[in-house]
Amino acid sequence: MRSQFAIIAPAAAWRTVTKQMRVHSDSLAVKTSGKGTYEITDEIQDKIDKSGVRNGTVTVFVQHTSCSLTAMENAAPAARRDLEKFFDELVPEDQDFEHNDEGSDDMPSHIRMALTRTSETIPIVDGKMQLGTWQGIFLFEHRRDSHRRKIALTIMGE
Amino acid sequence: MRSQFAIIAPAAAWRTVTKQMRVHSDSLAVKTSGKGTYEITDEIQDKIDKSGVRNGTVTVFVQHTSCSLTAMENAAPAARRDLEKFFDELVPEDQDFEHNDEGSDDMPSHIRMALTRTSETIPIVDGKMQLGTWQGIFLFEHRRDSHRRKIALTIMGE
Amino acid sequence: MRSQFAIIAPAAAWRTVTKQMRVHSDSLAVKTSGKGTYEITDEIQDKIDKSGVRNGTVTVFVQHTSCSLTAMENAAPAARRDLEKFFDELVPEDQDFEHNDEGSDDMPSHIRMALTRTSETIPIVDGKMQLGTWQGIFLFEHRRDSHRRKIALTIMGE
Numbered sequence: 001m002r003s004q005f006a007i008i009a010p011a012a013a014w015r016t017v018t019k020q021m022r023v024h025s026d027s028l029a030v031k032t033s034g035k036g037t038y039e040i041t042d043e044i045q046d047k048i049d050k051s052g053v054r055n056g057t058v059t060v061f062v063q064h065t066s067c068s069l070t071a072m073e074n075a076a077p078a079a080r081r082d083l084e085k086f087f088d089e090l091v092p093e094d095q096d097f098e099h100n101d102e103g104s105d106d107m108p109s110h111i112r113m114a115l116t117r118t119s120e121t122i123p124i125v126d127g128k129m130q131l132g133t134w135q136g137i138f139l140f141e142h143r144r145d146s147h148r149r150k151i152a153l154t155i156m157g158e
Numbered sequence: 159m160r161s162q163f164a165i166i167a168p169a170a171a172w173r174t175v176t177k178q179m180r181v182h183s184d185s186l187a188v189k190t191s192g193k194g195t196y197e198i199t200d201e202i203q204d205k206i207d208k209s210g211v212r213n214g215t216v217t218v219f220v221q222h223t224s225c226s227l228t229a230m231e232n233a234a235p236a237a238r239r240d241l242e243k244f245f246d247e248l249v250p251e252d253q254d255f256e257h258n259d260e261g262s263d264d265m266p267s268h269i270r271m272a273l274t275r276t277s278e279t280i281p282i283v284d285g286k287m288q289l290g291t292w293q294g295i296f297l298f299e300h301r302r303d304s305h306r307r308k309i310a311l312t313i314m315g316e
Numbered sequence: 317m318r319s320q321f322a323i324i325a326p327a328a329a330w331r332t333v334t335k336q337m338r339v340h341s342d343s344l345a346v347k348t349s350g351k352g353t354y355e356i357t358d359e360i361q362d363k364i365d366k367s368g369v370r371n372g373t374v375t376v377f378v379q380h381t382s383c384s385l386t387a388m389e390n391a392a393p394a395a396r397r398d399l400e401k402f403f404d405e406l407v408p409e410d411q412d413f414e415h416n417d418e419g420s421d422d423m424p425s426h427i428r429m430a431l432t433r434t435s436e437t438i439p440i441v442d443g444k445m446q447l448g449t450w451q452g453i454f455l456f457e458h459r460r461d462s463h464r465r466k467i468a469l470t471i472m473g474e
Contacts, residue, residue: 014342016367021179021337023213023315025283026172051174055339057375057470059215059279063290065231071434073381073426078415082423083430086407091244099236107240110231114241118229119279121375121435123470125341130468132379152288154215154281156315157339157472179337181371181473183441209332217373217437221448223389249402257394265398268389272399276387277437310446312373312439314473 015055024051024155031148032141035088035105037072037080040151041136044122045129047153054127056157060137061119063150066109067141068116074136087112087142109142116140124157173213182209182313189306190299193246193263195230195238198309199294202280203287205311212285214315218295219277221308224267225299226274232294245270245300267300274298282315331371340367340471347464348457351404351421353388353396356467357452360438361445363469370443372473376453377435379466382425383457384432390452403428403458425458432456440473 026047030038040060048058062069073079097107120137123130131137139149184205188196198218206216220227231237255265278295281288289295297307342363346354356376364374378385389395413423436453439446447453455465 016338016340022174024174025213055341061281065293070430076415079426082413082415086427097240099234099240110237111244114228121279121437123377123468135381152281180332182332183371219439223451255398257392257398268395269402272386279437310439
């Protein structure tokens with residue numbers, strides 16, 4: 001496939017930094033009120049600002065198996081509704097699951113988690129997450145009830 | 159969506175460390191005996207213990223394209239059986255694939271890998287992976303035959 | 317499940333390095349010409365070579381919500397065609413989406429992104445990405461039109 005497309009490396013974009021490295025461990029708690037996507041982009045950036053890390057990465061890790069992470073369009077709420085509807089239909093609740101201790105949304109929530117992400121690692125340059133223009137980071141809640149969701153963050157770099 | 163939920167940052171949870179950073183490169187080999195999920199949580203934690211890294215991240219990377227990683231409920235085996243059954247039905251073997259050099263489970267195994275994860279990065283605080291109470295890390299084997307699967311680990315921090 | 321398989325940790329494979337750590341921030345731009353998988357393995361390795369990092373990780377992050385990343389078999393093009401066909405059928409374009417500002421491939425591209433990956437973190441040992449023999453890293457383009465896709469890279473280690 002190499003010949004079918006061109007890879008362009010912007011000339012002036014790279015840099016190497018060898019200053020003092022640091023590790024900043026932090027966490028977020030998000031109160032959810034039912035299934036859906038909850039944007040946490042600004043809250044992650046606030047933690048980066050506080051950490052003092054200018055170049056490196058932030059690792060975002062959801063400490064649950066019935067919710068997950070997704071990067072997504074953050075300008076159009078309709079796009080998120082379509083995404084949520086797709087997952088509702090791909091993993092319907094009216095299946096005959098062996099594991100259903102906590103109701104019909106129990107097992108589907110684990111499967112939707114496995115199909116999306118538990119961790120996401122995002123580059124930081126000049127103190128800012130390197131997201132695209134319309135790109136946000138979202139907690140994807142798969143349970144109907146309200147929950148307090150914990151997210152561990154590690155911000156590492158110089 | 160910002161107004162529909164509250165984000166709570168626990169007050170005393172964060173910290174910044176600027177001690178000597180280190181990189182610990184390691185690996186695991188897992189013998190699998192057919193399709194299913196194989197827990198590797200304790201083995202990863204053992205490697206962290208050995209590394210001496212107290213705060214940072216562990217990156218877990220599967221060096222194959224016919225098995226993958228998933229975080230999952232580790233208390234209820236039934237939940238894992240439901241997960242495995244879902245993937246069997248979502249990516250059935252009796253499709254007319256162009257690529258089937260190694261049998262009917264060849265191509266479905268690549269697709270199930272793409273739908274789950276190849277790498278997972280997990281925060282470490284005070285020497286411990288920051289997993290939720292019921293959260294484990296699993297190798298997700300998609301092939302029927304026995305295999306020896308290699309997982310590369312990088313433990314980085316102070 | 318612990319008793320059903322053996323975990324073997326290769327005896328001589330691990331090492332800890334405490335030399336000077338560094339952060340190398342870089343980027344790639346990929347010109348795509350329609351839906352499909354575009355290999356970027358060599359381009360990422362070139363950036364690692366340039367960075368001087370010998371042991372650590374590279375984080376690959378796609379700055380878009382209508383394309384994504386996947387690790388995949390890089391020897392058999394047929395396997396990639398089957399993968400692409402599967403996603404075309406799993407997320408068909410002829411659905412009644414609420415969000416379709418940019419045509420029938422708009423919303424399916426976001427869903428296919430959410431089902432695959434936005435970030436991938438790969439261990440580096442002795443200056444080389446620790447990929448399996450047939451494992452490559454691919455940009456997975458989900459839009460029909462040509463696009464210039466940006467990928468942020470962070471190479472961190474010693």
